[in-house]
Amino acid sequence: MERKKRAVIAGGGWAGCAAAVSAVKCGLEAVLLERTDMLLGTGLVGGIMRNNGRFAAQEECSALGGGELFRITDECARHRNVDFPGHRHATLYDIALTPAAVSRYLEELGIRVEYQSRVEKAEVSDGAVRSVKDGAGRVFDGDVFVDATGSAGPQGNCRSYGNGCAMCVLRCPSFGGRISLTALAGVSEIQGKNASGGTGAMSGACKLLKESLAPSLVERLERTGVAVVPLPEELVEDHLAKKACQQYALPEYRKNLILLDTGHAKLMTPYFNLQKLRRVPGFENARYADPYAGGRGNSVRFLAMAPRGDSLLVRGTKNLFCAGEKAGLLVGHTEAIVTGTLAGYNAARLAGGNEPLTLPRQLACGEAIAFVREQMKTPRGLSMKYTFSGSVLYERLEQLGLECADPERIRARVERLGLTGALRPLGT
Ligand SMILES: Cc1cc2nc3c(=O)[nH]c(=O)nc-3n(C[C@H](O)[C@H](O)[C@H](O)COP(=O)(O)OP(=O)(O)OC[C@H]3O[C@@H](n4cnc5c(N)ncnc54)[C@H](O)[C@@H]3O)c2cc1C
Known part of the structure; x- marks a missing residue:
C-alpha cells in the first residue's frame, strides 16, 4: 500500500494547529512540532474572537469547511456577544480550558504532536525542504512543510526592540527562543515596523x-x-x-x-x-x-515574516507554506486559524500533485491574505498591522461590503462562489 504523504508543521500556535487539522482532514499524515510543552503559543494568553470583522471571517472559514477549531473556541467561551470600546459581538474563550481541548481534538484526529521539539535545522535540496531536525537531534522527513513559528521573541529581540524579556508565556529561557523554518530554508524574511518607526x-x-x-x-x-x-x-x-x-x-x-x-x-x-x-x-x-514583568514591558512581535504568494507558498521554495504571523502582519487567532487552514489544505493539494488554491478576493479571508501581501511592499504598509477586527483591513472590508455579522448571508456568499466546503478533503 502506498504510504500517506506527510506534512511536517513547525510551531503549535493557532496557525500550526489549524494547518495540522486541515492537512489531516485532507488525507495527509501530520506531524506538529512545538518547542514548548503546550499548544496555542500566544493564544495561551489571548481569548478574543468574533469581534467586529472576525465574526465574518470565522463564519466564512467555517462555510469553506475549516471550522473545527472555531467550534472549540465557541464551546470554550466564557462570554458571548460582548461589546467593549471600538468592538462589537466578541466571544471570549477561556484561556484555561481551550489549550487542552485543542490538544485532545488533535489527538483524536491522529495528529502526531511532539512537544519540546524545537526545529533547529532544515535539509533543503533543489528548492524543497526534505527534513527538519529538532534540538534533541530527531529528524522529521516530510513531503510538504508549514512554517507556523510565529513572530514573537526570541529574548534578544525583546531586548533590542522592547523593554527586555518580560517573562511571557512563550518561556524562551526554558525552551529556547523562536527559530523560523523559513530562515532555516535559506529564505530572507521581512521585518515589520511600528507606528513610531521602530522595529517590530x-x-x-x-x-x-x-x-x-x-x-x-x-x-x-x-x-x-x-x-x-x-x-x-x-x-x-x-x-x-x-x-x-x-x-x-x-x-x-x-x-x-x-x-x-x-x-x-x-x-x-x-x-x-x-x-x-x-x-x-x-x-x-x-x-x-x-507577562510576569507586565509592569515593564511585553513580548515584541512581527520581526520575521515570510515572503509568500496568496496560496501561502513561501517564495523561493517548492514545498514550504507559511501561516499565522509568519504569513505577514496579520494579528489575531482568527487570522492565524484562517491562514493555517489554507496552508494545511494547500500542503495537501501540493502533496497530491494539484496546484495550490488561492481564495478569491470576494471573500473577507481572500481579501485579507492578498491585501496584506500588497501592503507589505511599501514602508507605510510595513508599519501597519492587519486584522479583521479593526484598523486598515477592517475599514477596507467595510468599504468592499464584506463586513457582515449575519451567518446566513456569509454562507450564501461562499455558496455563490461555489466554495461551500471547498477546504474539505480533496475530491469530496
Ligand atoms: C499577550 C497577547 C494577547 C493576545 N490576545 C489576542 C486576542 O485576545 N485575540 C486575538 O485574536 N489575538 C490575540 N493576540 C494575537 C494572537 O495571539 C496571534 O496573532 C496569533 O495567535 C498568532 O498565532 P501563530 O500561530 O501565528 O503564532 P504564535 O502564537 O506565536 O505560535 C507560534 C508557535 O511556534 C512555536 N515555535 C517557534 N519556533 C519554533 C521552532 N523552531 N520549532 C517548533 N516550534 C516553534 C512557539 O513556541 C509557538 O507555540 C494576542 C497576542 C499576545 C502576545
Whole structure:
C-alpha cells in the first residue's frame, strides 16, 4: 500500500494547529512540532474572537469547511456577544480550558504532536525542504512543510526592540527562543515596523490575577465579561504607538483601564507600571499573571515574516507554506486559524500533485491574505498591522461590503462562489 504523504508543521500556535487539522482532514499524515510543552503559543494568553470583522471571517472559514477549531473556541467561551470600546459581538474563550481541548481534538484526529521539539535545522535540496531536525537531534522527513513559528521573541529581540524579556508565556529561557523554518530554508524574511518607526511591535495586552483585584470589580467582570475603569489623569500612560494591536489603539484605551474576562483579567494595554496601577481604586493588590514583568514591558512581535504568494507558498521554495504571523502582519487567532487552514489544505493539494488554491478576493479571508501581501511592499504598509477586527483591513472590508455579522448571508456568499466546503478533503 502506498504510504500517506506527510506534512511536517513547525510551531503549535493557532496557525500550526489549524494547518495540522486541515492537512489531516485532507488525507495527509501530520506531524506538529512545538518547542514548548503546550499548544496555542500566544493564544495561551489571548481569548478574543468574533469581534467586529472576525465574526465574518470565522463564519466564512467555517462555510469553506475549516471550522473545527472555531467550534472549540465557541464551546470554550466564557462570554458571548460582548461589546467593549471600538468592538462589537466578541466571544471570549477561556484561556484555561481551550489549550487542552485543542490538544485532545488533535489527538483524536491522529495528529502526531511532539512537544519540546524545537526545529533547529532544515535539509533543503533543489528548492524543497526534505527534513527538519529538532534540538534533541530527531529528524522529521516530510513531503510538504508549514512554517507556523510565529513572530514573537526570541529574548534578544525583546531586548533590542522592547523593554527586555518580560517573562511571557512563550518561556524562551526554558525552551529556547523562536527559530523560523523559513530562515532555516535559506529564505530572507521581512521585518515589520511600528507606528513610531521602530522595529517590530509590542504585544498589546497583559493578564492580571483576578484574585488580586477588588471583589466588586471581579463580580462585574465575571457577570458582563468587561469592565472599563477610568484612570485619574495623572496615572495615564501612553503606549498606544508601540502596540501590535492597532484595533485597540483608540483614545478609550489610554484614558481607561479596560479589562476582559478570559479566565484571568485581560488588561488591554501592553504594560502598565505596577506601582501606578495599585493607586487605582480596585487595583490596590494587583499582580501580573502574564507577562510576569507586565509592569515593564511585553513580548515584541512581527520581526520575521515570510515572503509568500496568496496560496501561502513561501517564495523561493517548492514545498514550504507559511501561516499565522509568519504569513505577514496579520494579528489575531482568527487570522492565524484562517491562514493555517489554507496552508494545511494547500500542503495537501501540493502533496497530491494539484496546484495550490488561492481564495478569491470576494471573500473577507481572500481579501485579507492578498491585501496584506500588497501592503507589505511599501514602508507605510510595513508599519501597519492587519486584522479583521479593526484598523486598515477592517475599514477596507467595510468599504468592499464584506463586513457582515449575519451567518446566513456569509454562507450564501461562499455558496455563490461555489466554495461551500471547498477546504474539505480533496475530491469530496
Ligand atoms: C499577550 C497577547 C494577547 C493576545 N490576545 C489576542 C486576542 O485576545 N485575540 C486575538 O485574536 N489575538 C490575540 N493576540 C494575537 C494572537 O495571539 C496571534 O496573532 C496569533 O495567535 C498568532 O498565532 P501563530 O500561530 O501565528 O503564532 P504564535 O502564537 O506565536 O505560535 C507560534 C508557535 O511556534 C512555536 N515555535 C517557534 N519556533 C519554533 C521552532 N523552531 N520549532 C517548533 N516550534 C516553534 C512557539 O513556541 C509557538 O507555540 C494576542 C497576542 C499576545 C502576545
